[in-house]
Structures are given as structure tokens and as C-alpha cells.
Amino acid sequence: MTAIPLTTRRKFIKDLGYISVGFTLFGACSGVEDPIMAARLDYDGKLPGSMGRAKTVNAWLELLEDGTIRVLSGKVELGQGIRTAIQQVAAEELDMDLEKVQVHLAETGVTPNEGYTGASASIQNSAMSVRYAAATARQELLLLASKKLNTAVDNLLLYNGLVKSKQNKESLTFAEILDGEQIEKEVMLPIPIKDNREHRYVGKAIPRPDIEEMVRGQSTYIQDLRFPGMLHARVVRPPGYTSQLISLDDTGLKSEVSGIIKTVRKGSFVGVITEREYQAVKAEQYLKDHSIWTAPIPFPKSENLYAHIKLIASSPETVKNEGGVAAAFEGTKTLKATYTKPYIKHASMGPACGIAMFDGEILHIWSHSQGIYPMREALATMLNMEPDKIHIKSVPGAGCFGHSTADDAAADAALLAMEYLNTHIRVQWSRHDEHLWDPYGPAMITELEASLDKNNKINSWKTEVWTDSHSTRPNKDAGTVLAARYLENPYQMKSRGYLGGGHRNADPYYGIPDITVNAHYYDGPFRTSSLRSLGSFTNIFAIESFMDTLAEKAGQDPLEFRLNHLEDERAIAVIQKVQALTSTQNNEDGKGIGYAFMRYKNTDAYIAVAAKVTVDKNNGNVGLIKMWAAVDVGEVINMDGLTNQIEGGMIQAASWTLKEEVTFNTTEITSTDWIKYPILKFSEVPEVEVAIINRPSKDVKGAGEVPVPPTAAAIANAIYNASGFRINDLPITPEKILKS
DSSP: OOOHHHHHHHHHHOOOEEEEOOOOOOOTTTSSSSOOOOEEEOOSSSSOGGEEEEEBGGGTEEEETSSOOOEESHHHHHHHHHHHHHHHHHHHHHOOOEEEEEEEBBBBBOOOOOOOOTTTOIIIIIHHHHHHHHHHHHHHHHHHHHHHSSOGGEEEEEETEEETTTTOOEEEHHHHHHHHHHOOOBBBSSSEEOOGGSSSSSTTTTOOOOHHHHHOOOOOOOOOOOOTTEEEEEEEESTTTTTOOEOOTTTTHHHHHEEEEEEEEETEEEEEEEESSHHHHHHHHHHTTTTEEOOOOOOOOGGGGHHHHHHHHOOOEEEEESSHHHHHHHSSEEEEEEEEEEOOOOOSSSEEEEEEEOOSSSSEEEEESSSSHHHHOOOOOHHHGGGHHHHHHHOSSSSOOOOSEEEEHHHHHHHHHHSSSTEEEEEEOOOOHHHHHHHHOOOEEEEEEEEETSSSEEEEEEEEEEESOOOOOOOSSSSGGGGGGGGGSSOOSSSSSOOOGGGTTTSSSSSSSOOOOOOOOOOOOOOOOOBTTHHHHHHHHHHHHHHHHHHHHHTHHHHHHHTOOOHHHHHHHHHHHHHHHTTOOOBTTTTTEEEEEEEEGSOEEEEEEEEEEEOTTOOOEEEEEEEEEEEEEESSSSSHHHHHHHHHHHHHHHHHHHHHHBBOSSSSSSOOTTTTTTOOOOOOEEEEEEEEEEOOOOOOOOOOOHHHHHHHHHHHHHHHHHHHHOOOOOOOOHHHHHHO
């Protein structure tokens, strides 16, 4: 078949289809004697960013002697289902049964260096790299087989690990074709990929096998790993970020706690290694009681947090300026509003854990880090080692999206393992330390101002954002891991990290002629880093709440008001879909429905969210009745995995919106457990309905962060419609509603 360019293909493929979410059973077409080969279409677009570091087929997959495929990905599994999605695209392009494709994730020296798992980029970077590598491998296998079978490529069939001649039925296995070699061919455009109309796996709801394992308690997390002769350790944390150790008295430790192997002190870093875990817990407490530290720098008063942020922030930096906002505002009546979000935690259900073993030459580490290669760089600097002398293997943790304490636990274990050779050292963090030392999502302020023209359309818009860094993830700068800051020669971070995440989605995706976005950066009192969706959560909460306020001012339905400011057909489609999903829902006394829309980063996936709530005006309690979402991520890889991502993100966002806030006084962080840092309970989780708009001929986009930002605004708008109370300060608690 002559390959059809994608540009031509898009003219006749109708890619719009609404798919109701649910589980479907799908059986692979194994055992086919003479399969009909699926049509191939030349892909001549842009190769994924991950291929910049790994350009050859064998960097992404290996063809094994037993006829199976081992796929290599530098991304980690966080519960987002990336392993299954990658398995699907590889099996699809190589015409293999799913069970013949295994996926190996994130191990230094084995898998490609794909940096961090984050930014909703795993599908478009890693999975698409695997797709193009697998498609190239298929092409190369056919070429090699044609030479060995002395026949034309067009006369060959490739299916389930065999290449077979159509004429004489002679066949070769992949192993026979390669003779013990791997395919080192560079992936180059154009690449013949399978026509999406003939997909067996991609776009289907392929269940993740690890879900059943989780339910049965069979999954192995980093916290579950055990090695023969493994020892346990804890680290004594300072009383505050800036505290330094003055003295430590461990003379009576061994008489008070059994099983003590070694106490390690390196400057203000103190760790203790024991035979069993509980001994480490007791030893940590003893050392804490017998140590003296300098007092930390005081925190600002919690009630003055946002005033303090404005006081310490830098001069504004203009990050977008289109049209003439100042002139547009002149002589018009503008609306203004301020929105705030507190510090919030990753709040991982399982505290961090790290395991390390130094064999005298290689430091081996097991970690649930989201970036094993960048973490290796930080540890190499901290330990003054060559990076290739550190081997890190990714192991799933209890799950969270962003830069958690996983890297810090690994750094703790690494330091202690260097002090006790040839033994696995396991460092398990406590819930107390997890809540105190987590790199929080930063507190933010978003101020908006807009004006309407005579036709009640927005003609000018101004956003002012106050934000701390949204990423201090590990890198060559050793100060990005906690332990390095407390050594004899401490490392401090050399830069502020990724400040740009703070103004992500701060410019509305609507058609507005005059827009200005200014960012004010501050260096706040708490440790901060990446948390799911970065600054988009606050900015979309603000923008989409403000859109409802503007719609009310214009006397228009909030969804119609949004549609009047959009020309992008895909944006319009998700709004109209969520409008259809909620067509029977109405506002009434004590009950309300609210909406919000977003295109993530203004370049990626589209989503519209609706939320229905009840508000008890007597006690201020908010109850979530139901949430809806309509989502367009372009091509869908795994319908089930995508749906899970959207549902989970909406529920987490609901928890942030209604519950979560880091509390503190001038001397300490006080939200040290689940009582003082409540999250949404199972009994409070609403029904969630998700509709996916599948566009197979559009570029695939990730979904991990997409549902989070608009959910907050949808809930806030629903609360207003149910009660008349507009709360712009997160979280929206009963106390704030009663004060309105």
C-alpha cells in the first residue's frame, strides 16, 4: 500500500467521537495463521523531545531470545498507568500480543534518560518515542528478513514475533533474523506507523494488571522491599529549616536502645543505623532528646501570610503583553478580584522511603523518585562521586504527583550506606517528618482586572501573580536534596528553580484583544517545589471564578459567556459536551452547579468541568453531589487509564479546594498529621462522570495534571450558585462561608 501523508489523511478521517467511560473486555487476536497486515501511514511530524537523548531503536526496546519484546522507558509509574500505555503502543506497532511485551521503567544505565516524570508529558514523550522506535524496528526487521528469505518486503507478513513469507510460508523468528544482535538503527522521519483505524489496542480500555495486584495486596512498593541482612535507619531532623546542630550526646544510646549498629554524624546531618525498624524509631527519639540545636529563623504570622508575600516579592516582570491594556481600561468600568491559595502538601499516603547499598565501588539505590537521572546528578555532587558509579532503580511509592520527599529519603540512605559497606540500608520516614519537610506547593496570590465593552464582551484583561518557585527538583545542584544542606560543608541551592510555573495558565485562553500578565516572584519561608499542575491550579481557579463574575455582570449564562469568547472548535466542543452532560441539572436553594474550562498550558489538552454541591447555610458545610468532565487529549492511548487520571485528579483537586492547608505559627509548622491536615474522606467523594472526546488523528497529550485546575473553580462557582457566597480564598471552609 502506498503511504498516505498525514496531511492528506486528516482530510478524510473523521476523528470526532464521544465515548462513554466504562470498562470493556478486549481480547487480542492471537493464533491468527495468516493475518492481514494493517495499513501503514507515513508519520513525518516532530519527534518527541525524549528522542533527543536516545535516537536509536535499541535505546527504547530489545527483542529477546524467547520471542518477547522488552521496552525501555525512563519514566516512572505513579499510578498513572504509563506502563500499560507504553505496552499498548509497542504491541500495536510490532503486531504483538500484549502479553509478549514487557515494559522496564526507569533504571540508570538501562533505560533512556528522560529527566523527570511530570508536566503531563509521559505519553507524548516516552510512549510516542516507543511508538516510533517500534515502528522503525518493524521496518528494519522486514528489511533484514527479506534478505534472509530472498524475497521482497511486500511479500512478507510480520506478526507476533515471526516474519513469514506469503508465498512459501517460510518464516523466521525475530531472534533468527537478528542473530543475537539488537537494532541500532537511528529513528528517522518519515516513519510508517499503523493506521489508527486498524488499531487493536490503542484507544481501547486495556485494564492495568497492577490494579488487581493492589486490591489483593500483592503489589510491591518501595516501603515493602526487603533484602537479606538489610538494616534500618532514621535521620534526626532539626527543629527548623535553618537550625544547626550544636551538640549531640549519644553516650547512653546503646544502653537505652538495643540493636544499635552505628550513629553517623556529618555536620548537622545525624542518622542512626539499627537492626530493626522500631529500634531506629526509638534511637531517633533518644538522639533528638539528647541534641541541642540553634533556633530557626521565625516564620511570619499565618494571618499575615499574603501581606508578607507582597512585602518580600520582587518587582513585577511582564510575561505577556498584547494590545494596550492601560488604554483599554481608561474610561471604562472595570471589575477587580483577588484570589489566594495557601501552601499545600503532596500528602502522600505512605511516607517516603529509600534503600541504598554501597559495595565499595558502586552505590546502588532503590527509590520512588520521579527523576532518577537528575537525582543521580545531585547525589554525585553531594558524595563527590562519578555519576556512573551510582546505580538507581525506580520502585513505585505510595503515589503523589510532583517533587515529593522520595529524593530526600534516597539521599539519606545513600549517605548512611557509604558509612556501612556491603549492606542494604533502609531509611523510612515518619508521618511527622513527611508532613514537615515535604516541599510544598507554594502559596499564591492572583489578582485580576477586566472590563466589558458595549456588547458585553471582554475587551481588556490584566493578571498579577505572586508566586514562589514551582520546582526545586534534584539536579547537579546538590542543594536540591535535603541532606546536603546539613553536611559539614553544606550545599545550598544555587538558583531559585523553576519560577515560570507560577504564571502557567495565567493568561486566559479566551479571545481578548488586550491582555497583560505580570509575575511577582518571592522567596518564601517554606520549602517549595512541584505539585500537580503547578501555578495553573491557582490561576485557573481565579480566571474561571472571575469568568462567572463577568458573565453575571454581562447578564449571560456562564457557559454561553465563555463560548462567546472562544473560536477554537475543540475548546467549544468540551464545553458543549459538559453542557449536554448536565442539561437536566439546575440551581436551587441550597444546591448549585458550577462550571470551569481550561486548555492546559494553553497548548495541550482541553477540559471542561462541572460540579454540583449542597451548602448548609446554618453551619457552612459543603457537600459534593457529583462532578462531570469532558476531556480532549487528542489521540487516546488507554481509555481506562485516561479516565482514571481525570477522576483521580478531580477528587484530589476537590480535597485541595475544600480541605487542605499547611498551618503554622511563628516558630513551627503545626499541620503534622492527618488530624491537623485533613484530606477528603472516602465518604465525601462524589460520583464522577467523565466523557472523552477521542481524536485519533490529533497529537496525543498527557492528562495527569489536566483535571486539577478547573475543578477548584467549578466547585467555587457551584458554591456561589447554591448559597450566594463567593469565596476567593482557598480552601473554602465552613468558617469562611459563615463569615461571608
